[in-house]
Amino acid sequence: RSYLQNARHALATAAADSDAPLLDQEVDPLVLQRVVHPENLASHLFALVRDRPEFASATTQLRMLTSAGTLTDAQVTWVRSIVAGPVPRCGYLVQPDLPVTLALDGPLLPADWTAEINYLANVDGSMTLSLSDGPDVRVRVRPGLNRVFVRLPGAGYNVAARADTAALSVCIAAGPLGYVAPK
Secondary structure (H helix, E strand, C coil): CHHHHHHHHHHHHHHHHCCCCEECCECCCCCCCHHHCCCCEHHHHCCCCCCCCCEECEECCCEEECCCCCEEEEEECCCEEECCCCECCCEEEEECCECEEEEEEEEEEEEEEEEEEEEEECCCEEEEEEEEECCCEEEEECCEEEEEEEEEEEEEEEEEEEECCCCCCEEECCEEEECEEEC
């Protein structure tokens, strides 16, 4: 019961402090087990709570609910990493007519992974990311040097990236791909 009270307060505070969505993820397994998936996702558990941020598959501000129901800043663990790309001073160059494959330093088993995507974009737009064996996830990008955290369900040896907006060029750098953990 205290978990729900703490979480409702934390979500209301987060909505007042920032317009960044919360990355949709599983709540602590001590609160709700994985066997009830997808009901153990924060978006399902708090679907009827009005005063809260939106839940999304990508966010610019990575936060997570703790086992006590408080909201804390989070980071992506280094289970695997996106290795440095082949384009000097860019990494991986993603354009509408030039989709690319971001190499990982090893395989990923089936799970809901989170990737930290460090990028430089020339215009506002969107791109699509997916693990080699996983669904497409659409990600909004902003011009300049930025970071976005993306939920990538699936498995595989690489991440496919393609720009969906005309005239969009995105350079993607190396970064972690793993689980979300408190900072």
